[in-house]
Amino acid sequence: MADLHAVPSGDVSPEGTAPSQRLAALLRQASVGDERAFAELYDAVSARLFGLVLRVVRDPAQSEEVSQEAFLEIWKTATRFDEGRGSALGWMMTIAHRKAVDRVRSAEAAGRRDHSYHESNQDVDYDSTADAAHSSIEAERVRKALKTLTPAQRGALELAYFGGYTHSEVATMLDLPLGTAKTRIRDGLIRLRDTLGLQS
Structure with missing residues (x-):
């Protein structure tokens, strides 16, 4: 699969994206274990998905990790995709966005834990x-x-x-x-x- 560092983080132009029906077909093939279809799906959407994650997470290295986690989730849950409820791209972008938000929340929670001792010793007014x-x-x-x-x-x-x-x-x-x-x-x-x- 492609290196996420090598792909642009901005939106992919309509000319550079696979048609919606093609993405849905690739996702259906991936849902039955077709690794070649999944690789093609990855190549078609990785730049856009990485751009979305980077915009939320901000850090490129963490964004690459989150993007890989999102693709792993897409691979594992491809059978849950329902074309009648939305596009394949939308479904994948939603997974990526949730993963990115989870990473940001996790980092914020870790920061709060790091400061918990200090905060517990501060006077807080009612x-x-x-x-x-x-x-x-x-x-x-x-x-x-x-x-x-x-x-x-x-x-x-x-x-x-x-x-x-x-x-x-x-x-x-x-x-x-x-x-x-x-x-x-x-x-x-x-x-x-x-x-x-x-x-x-």
Whole structure:
């Protein structure tokens, strides 16, 4: 398989990407153990997937590790891909994005553990503690609300709001028309608002 350091981290132009149907076919072949199909799939999407991971993780070496973890997950779970629920590229990019977010969260947690002794010996006023508890409760509510979305809505929202991508970039990454990407994001936000009981 190709060295991820050798591939560009930016988006691949439409001319440089395999058609959506071809990617889906390769993913189906990979799901039954076809290593040659998986290698072709890897070559077709590795630059774009690595670019997405690098944008989230920032560190090139860690981004390469995360990208390899994502491809391993894609290989192991290829049988779960459902073409009726979205494109092959979108499915793979969602896996890569989640792996990248997990790596960032893991690094943040490690940093918090490294500073825990120091922080435990600091005087914390009551308001700061209350604010931290409130933020934690709100974050948990949002995580639960995200689970009520369809996979298509959740994937689009994660890229737009956690990944920081524009609607156009989300559409490109998920191999969707711009209008469809906007609709998924809008519908996901509406469903989140309703689940959380927020005023429109």
